[in-house]
Amino acid sequence: MQQLKVCELFAGVGGFRLGLENTGKYSVVWSNQWEPSTKMQHASLVYEARFGAENHSNANIETVATEEIPDFDMLVGGFPCQDYSVATSLKNSKGLIGKKGVLWWSIHRILSEKKKKPKYLFLENVDRLLKSPSNQRGRDFAVMLRSLSDLGYAVEWRVINASEYGMPQRRRRVFFLAYFKGSELYKKLLESESIDWILRDGTFCDAFPVAQTSEKPIEFELDEDLVSVSDNFNPEKGLSPFLNTGICVDGKVSTLKTTPSYDGKRILLSDILMADDIPPEYYIDVNDLPKWEYLKGSKKEIRKTKAGFEYNYSEGSMVFPDALDQPSRTIITGEGGKSPSRFKHVVQTSKGLRRLLPVELERLNMFPENHTKLEGISDAKRAFFMGNALVVGIVERVGTSLFQKISQLEKQFQS
Incomplete structure (x- = not known):
């Protein structure tokens, strides 16, 4: 055929x-x-x-x-x-x-x-x-x-x-x-x-x-x-x-x-991680750690809308850092960028906590390595692509x- x-x-x-x-x-x-x-x-x-x-x-x-x-x-x-x-x-x-x-x-x-x-x-x-x-x-x-x-x-x-x-x-x-x-x-x-x-x-x-x-x-x-x-x-x-x-x-x-x-056979998050050549900006700054911990943690607090209306807000905690002995969580489009976030992946390595590289996100979607690497395309945009991909x-x-x-x-x- x-x-x-x-x-x-x-x-x-x-x-x-x-x-x-x-x-x-x-x-x-x-x-x-x-x-x-x-x-x-x-x-x-x-x-x-x-x-x-x-x-x-x-x-x-x-x-x-x-x-x-x-x-x-x-x-x-x-x-x-x-x-x-x-x-x-x-x-x-x-x-x-x-x-x-x-x-x-x-x-x-x-x-x-x-x-x-x-x-x-x-x-x-x-x-x-x-x-x-x-x-x-x-x-x-x-x-x-x-x-x-x-x-x-x-x-x-x-x-x-x-x-x-x-x-x-x-x-x-x-x-x-x-x-x-x-x-x-x-x-x-x-x-x-x-x-x-x-x-x-x-x-x-x-x-x-x-x-x-x-x-x-x-x-x-x-x-x-x-x-x-x-x-x-x-x-x-x-x-x-x-x-x-x-x-x-x-x-x-x-x-x-x-x-x-x-x-x-099962592929785990640990299986797709790069061991070397991690750019320094991917490591979590010690000064930012409390913000990451707050965003990843459970919350019960009173929040205000822009109009001044108060409401009770609560959410459960997330595993932080991400479990290496499991498949990864779902990649979302906001995965890129260094600002602290509840939803971005963070892994513990021998050199400290770090975010995932674009090539690691590609591996999680089973794309060829550096498929999205192109001049003029930022790492954040590459992460966005993988959040949208299948x-x-x-x-x-x-x-x-x-x-x-x-x-x-x-x-x-x-x-």
């Missing part, structure tokens, strides 16, 4: 591309990276430096015409978590509009307008997506599933914490795969029992095996009308019905709580399983 052609949206510094190209089974034919809030497009500069400028777009995806994008087999991307509510446009009672600037609708538009629809989608988001917004839990994911069903896609999803499968970072994200009707994987999913697909036959459980924890799947059907889903999903406003694993075929949802099944090892394993499944099924259907 030939390599699958990939379109990578919201590419960042290329985590999806790295994971897929590591398998040797995928080729990115077009990519887009645009950061709306900055004049300098730093992530796009890194992307072009590593992969070349050919067929890479650094324009707002909302302004890119679908015909400018070459045909592809699979669309991938880690799109922003936003408000996915929809409404009916006044001019056209059937015309659905999402909020301007909500990038899910750019994916939707490209899929809608492509004459040759991609057979596969592979997308990533924060796991909060399954239970947002807080006043109508699960609505956003329901809107996405319904809109994908309307476009002819069956979906399977999984919340994956990279560290639970031996990877060096406790980073929990929801990944979902979608298969276009007529594709072998769509047909296979259609004829499978939902629980069999979730626990044994699906792509995610092949890449990341699971054990069942809830007795049986929760099953329900999404309204056919997208506006109705947006307005009326989860009317009791209780917990989200979407559990950490599930499928949706033609608007019919089956979702199950699963736990990881893994007993292989764990490359997850993409690689899912990509491997997906390609194997497609190859096997094509052979079966041909014979």
Whole structure:
């Protein structure tokens, strides 16, 4: 089977591309990276430096015409978590509009307008997506599933914490795969029992095996009308019905709580640390230590808003310094810079307490070393990239399983 052609949206510094190209089974034919809030497009500069400028777009995806994008087999991307509510446009009672600037609708538009629809989608988001917004839990994911069903896609999803499968970072994200009707994987999913697909036959459980924890799947059907889903999903406003694993075929949802099944090698924070050549500014100044200890510690105090309103504030303590015999905590975008912070990683070394280097943050996301090192790119910006990135090892394993499944099924259907 030939390599699958990939379109990578919201590419960042290329985590999806790295994971897929590591398998040797995928080729990115077009990519887009645009950061709306900055004049300098730093992530796009890194992307072009590593992969070349050919067929890479650094324009707002909302302004890119679908015909400018070459045909592809699979669309991938880690799109922003936003408000996915929809409404009916006044001019056209059937015309659905999402909020301007909500990038899910750019994916939707490209899929809608492509004459040759991609057979596969592979997308990533924060796991909060399954239970947002807080006043109508699960609505956003329901809107996405319904809109994908309307476009002819069956979906399977999984919340994956990279560290639970031996990877060096406790980073929990929801990944979902979608298969276009007529594709072998769509047909296979259609004829499978939902629980069999979730626990044994699906792509995610092949890449990341699971054990069942809830007795049986929760099953329900999404309204056919997208506006109705947006307005009326989860009317009791209780917990989200979407559990950490599930499928949706033609608007019919089956979702199950699963736990990881893994007993292989584990990479710890200590395994990724550099031993030498640590710049002096990465060590914590003794004078700053009390501020670090305060920010990392537990608090119960009265605070004031700007308007003068007093309120009780409390939070628990964090492990300080970070535990070396565990996978690391999640990297966030504010990881860079030397100012004391509750969320930045600090490790104890023989020469004192220090922050993590950009190359160590890259290792935690399983990127090649110094992937983000480029003239004019600060260490703080490199840390920001890794706070936004995904764990490359997850993409690689899912990509491997997906390609194997497609190859096997094509052979079966041909014979």
